[in-house]
Amino acid sequence: MCRALNILLALLSRFLFAVHGIVTVWRVVAVKGEPCYWLLLMGVALLGVEMAVTIKCTRNAEWKWFSPMVFLYLSTVIPSIWFLELNLLQSKLPINSSSPDLHLLSHIPIAAGLVELDPEHWVAGLEQTMLIVLVLGRWLMPKGDMSRDQLSQLLMVYVGLGADILDIFDTFKEPEVKTNHAVIIVGLSLFSWALMQFPLVLTQTSPPKDHGEAQIPEESTRSVFLPWTSSSCCSSEVWSLLLTVGLQDGPFLVYRLYLMIRENVLNQLMIFFTCKNILIVMLEVYRICVVHFELGRPLGETRSQDTPQRQLENEIVEPSCQE
Numbered sequence: 341m342c343r344a345l346n347i348l349l350a351l352l353s354r355f356l357f358a359v360h361g362i363v364t365v366w367r368v369v370a371v372k373g374e375p376c377y378w379l380l381l382m383g384v385a386l387l388g389v390e391m392a393v394t395i396k397c398t399r400n401a402e403w404k405w406f407s408p409m410v411f412l413y414l415s416t417v418i419p420s421i422w423f424l425e426l427n428l429l430q431s432k433l434p435i436n437s438s439s440p441d442l443h444l445l446s447h448i449p450i451a452a453g454l455v456e457l458d459p460e461h462w463v464a465g466l467e468q469t470m471l472i473v474l475v476l477g478r479w480l481m482p483k484g485d486m487s488r489d490q491l492s493q494l495l496m497v498y499v500g501l502g503a504d505i506l507d508i509f510d511t512f513k514e515p516e517v518k519t520n521h522a523v524i525i526v527g528l529s530l531f532s533w534a535l536m537q538f539p540l541v542l543t544q545t546s547p548p549k550d551h552g553e554a555q556i557p558e559e560s561t562r563s564v565f566l567p568w569t570s571s572s573c574c575s576s577e578v579w580s581l582l583l584t585v586g587l588q589d590g591p592f593l594v595y596r597l598y599l600m601i602r603e604n605v606l607n608q609l610m611i612f613f614t615c616k617n618i619l620i621v622m623l624e625v626y627r628i629c630v631v632h633f634e635l636g637r638p639l640g641e642t643r644s645q646d647t648p649q650r651q652l653e654n655e656i657v658e659p660s661c662q663e
Contacts, residue, residue, distance in 0.1 A: 346482040353481035357413040383416035411539040471502035534588040593617035
């Protein structure tokens with residue numbers, strides 16, 4: 341029964357990704373007017389093969405640390421977003437621009453019934469629904485070895501990451517940026533770089549409960565780290581924080597500081613998100629130091645904190661032994 345439910349959830353999540361990927365690629369084909377762009381569907385076309393391999397090779401119909409399904413979906417959506425955003429950039433350039441791709445605008449076919457929808461709204465809608473689909477797809481897909489608590493944490497992290505990522509596209513609307521080809525290319529690169537967090541699953545920051553709690557008293561598990569946490573230089577929580585700093589918060593902070601200092605993009609939202617990035621990077625670095633030093637603390641120091649409690653246990657145990 342559990343196996344059948346996992347297969348059903350795997351089908352639903354991949355179907356959701358496939359539908360959104362097809363709509364996104366269709367929009368690229370409609371804008372560019374060339375059927376060759378249907379090749380972008382190669383990523384979602386491989387979802388069937390990926391599902392068969394995943395179900396056959398895994399116990400819970402999902403890999404532990406990496407999600408090939410999300411990666412294949414992003415391999416279709418990210419290039420499509422690039423084409424759509426660059427097409428919007430071309431439409432904002434002056435008519436006498438010497439851009440080599442400007443002639444493609446004359447071949448834009450418009451689907452029946454969608455004439456009233458502005459191309460910029462199309463792109464914004466696809467970008468926003470992409471992050472919603474990522475959250476819903478992760479929620480629907482089998483949770484694998486994650487607990488429900490870890491899955492809920494991961495979904496909340498996804499929502500927070502998505503809100504920050506979408507703000508990158510709002511900077512493209514600024515008068516100082518909307519026709520700056522280099523800045524938009526860098527912004528799209530940061531957008532693609534940040535999305536590489538979603539195929540990774542680094543929420544398992546604590547060991548499973550059946551891997552040693554029977555040997556260590558319940559009251560001491562809060563201060564004694566199990567051997568598997570010290571087998572590597574960093575715990576999974578530290579790796580997760582490092583990836584967040586390196587893939588999103590750090591690059592986004594540098595990008596926003598550049599826009600403020602060199603491009604004179606100064607508005608309330610830019611200042612707010614820049615200050616937010618500074619605060620988040622500081623908190624993440626602080627958290628990394630705290631977790632790293634806690635993991636490096638000798639086992640004897642943590643056990644010495646429980647000395648009064650252990651003395652009380654000894655006083656209770658010794659009379660019973662004498663009897």
